[in-house]
Amino acid sequence: LGFDLGYPNQYDRFHSRWGEPCLVHGAAPSPGSFAVDEAAMTEIHAILAAALENRQPFIRVHCFPFRMLDEKMDAKIEAYPENESFWSNLKLGYDFFEIMRRPPNVTITTRGNYHFAIE
Numbered sequence: 001l002g003f004d005l006g007y008p009n010q011y012d013r014f015h016s017r018w019g020e021p022c023l024v025h026g027a028a029p030s031p032g033s034f035a036v037d038e039a040a041m042t043e044i045h046a047i048l049a050a051a052l053e054n055r056q057p058f059i060r061v062h063c064f065p066f067r068m069l070d071e072k073m074d075a076k077i078e079a080y081p082e083n084e085s086f087w088s089n090l091k092l093g094y095d096f097f098e099i100m101r102r103p104p105n106v107t108i109t110t111r112g113n114y115h116f117a118i119e
Contacts, residue, residue: 001026001045005034005061014112024061034063060103068094089113 002025008017023033026041036044051059066072068091077084093116096104104116 001041002033003045003048005063007032010108011112011114014108060106062093062097062103062106064090064094092116 002023005022005024007022008019012018020032024036024041024044025033026036026038029035048059065087066076068087073087073091076087093104093106093114096116100118105119107115107117109115
């Protein structure tokens with residue numbers, strides 16, 4: 001069991017990033033994917049199937065490179081300053097979810113940044 005995360009997404013295409021699909025699956029880890037144990041994948045699959053069967057048009061999945069808490073952000077940016085702009089933009093979505101407890105709608109600005117909002 002598994003599902004495609006939709007890579008490259010609109011953000012990646014805006015920044016001319018291309019590559020193989022990124023998957024979530026229940027098996028051994030492989031490059032470009034997120035592997036979860038079989039029990040977790042069975043549960044995820046059941047949730048996704050129920051959503052789609054009930055005519056939910058899509059399922060939002062948000063992936064972050066690490067828990068974007070302020071202290072972790074500071075340490076990561078110190079170690080990888082070239083990622084500060086990207087991570088700071090992602091943190092807006094991370095914080096949005098932490099506060100609202102639901103995934104935001106995500107669009108891409110004309111400058112190529114993520115924009116997070118409630119529909």
